[in-house]
Amino acid sequence: MSAVMQASIQMELSEPARALLLPDMTAPTAVRALVDAGQVQDALKLLARLLPKRYAVAWLCQVARDQTLDPEDKAGASLAEKWVREPNESNRRAAFEYANAGGYKSAGAWLAAAAGWSGGSLAPAAQATPVPPADHLTACAVVAGINMLAALVIEKFDARRIGFIEPAMSLLNTGADAASGA
Structure with missing residues (x-):
């Protein structure tokens, strides 16, 4: 199971949010898709979990x-x-x-x-x-x-909240190679 899908389950994302996620999405793409769809709380949850x-x-x-x-x-x-x-x-x-x-x-x-x-x-x-x-x-x-x-x-x-997500997107890209639990 991809890190995005695992994180979406652990963080109990809403059904509408999980329906937007695809198994092959990268972490930045998944978070951006949630923000763009107005699922800001779920985007925060996913972002916070995917970052080390x-x-x-x-x-x-x-x-x-x-x-x-x-x-x-x-x-x-x-x-x-x-x-x-x-x-x-x-x-x-x-x-x-x-x-x-x-x-x-x-x-x-x-x-x-x-x-x-x-x-x-x-x-x-x-x-x-x-x-x-x-x-x-x-x-x-x-x-x-x-x-x-x-x-x-x-x-x-x-x-x-949307504004707070932006600076973390660069951290998500930087931390992409780091283990999510680090």
Whole structure:
């Protein structure tokens, strides 16, 4: 099964969106087809899943840098950025703990969750038995963060989401040779 088709199932794309996808589509072609058909939420989901995890979090951070954020959102963005620069367990854990403490209620919490759900364990740090996150959770957090950032200007929500997709298309092309789980 192609990466596009597998990602469409993992991210639970809508039936109308999945009907637009062909098994031999490249990732950029598939995302563009969804955007052109007005299936923006599904395009975001597919794009976030097809990007390597670090690229997906970097994209979300790039979008956040262009927004006016409150201190809580800036803190989450800072933790996600730190993980993108140095994707080690300490930075991942710090982002995860921040998102968890924030109850996933802010854009900053979702920014941090995108990095925090990239690997490692979702169990408390003191727990010996690891609980690895599902492979697609980073993409889910990225989509939530993108939607929250788009909603900062609610009257332009749809246009903003489409605009946020454009910078990631170059990342998708750059990351085409990288494993989607990297």
